[in-house]
Amino acid sequence: MDKSQLRATCEERLRRLDLPHRFGTHQLREAVAAMRGKPIILRALNPTDAADTPCGIRVETPTADILFVEQGTSAAHQMHILAHEISHILCDHPGSLSLGDGTTSAIGLNPTLIQRMSGRTAYTTADEREAELLATLIRQRVYRERLLPARRPTVADERWDAIFA
Template identity: 45%
Template sequence: MRPLRGRRLRERCAAVLRDLPLPVPFDAHALCEQVAARRGRPMRLIPMPGLTGVCGMWVATTTADLVFYERETTLPHREHIILHELSHVLCDHYPVSTSLAEQARLLLPGLDPEVVSRVLGRAGYSSAEEREAETLASLIRQREVPAGSLTDRLRAALDDNGHG
């Protein structure tokens, strides 16, 4: 199967987005709760300082989805990381490199690798899966941000960094 590009990629992501009602007002955490309910399994958002080599990671255990995201960045960037990882969940991506046991050992040293059913970090995706997740995350962002709220989002980003 050829990787999706350009128009075909946007069409596939738009189809996923059509079936995804967004919470109003938009909140990335609320969207994750909604997807978790739809999947019938909990999703935990876990802020991590200084993730090595990645901004975010999705870990699917036998009982829950764990979304790790970089804590030490701006609010809009944190939300985009969460949406990117959520997009991997929505697109049902699987890892293509870095062994499951190795990723589990590095990220969750206290968790038995047998419990983790799949782990996805940005280093583990094919470039096609990365493009798909990034496109879907961007489309979610475009759909959730009404033109009139741009000033509010910029103000919130500045306030979050202690500039406000």
């Protein structure tokens, strides 16, 4: 898929979420959870000294999507990691981490419950590039929409909020 096709595909995925004019991480998670029919659970990922440790991990189980986001980074970076991992869900990527990576013990989940798991340490695969582009579009929409007039009214001033308060 060329860059313009990829961008159009990502923009369409974002449009289908039918998010309000102003939305935050909660509204984004709720829209994706409703589409998937299961909740999105956020967990802190403790930073390590290893350079190849993912800063975000998506774990799919039969009953929930669990997103691990690095706790020891800035709020802006956490929000981008969250958008990136949600993008993997929206794109229905198969996952890139294997259960033998030692990651399952680090996140404390029973490996028999895990259907798919992905984590990003580089942007070398098509799935990672697609998730990164969609995450960037999500973040651009969040901030751009704060400058333009509302297309439809909202009940409250929703914000792109911090993940770990």
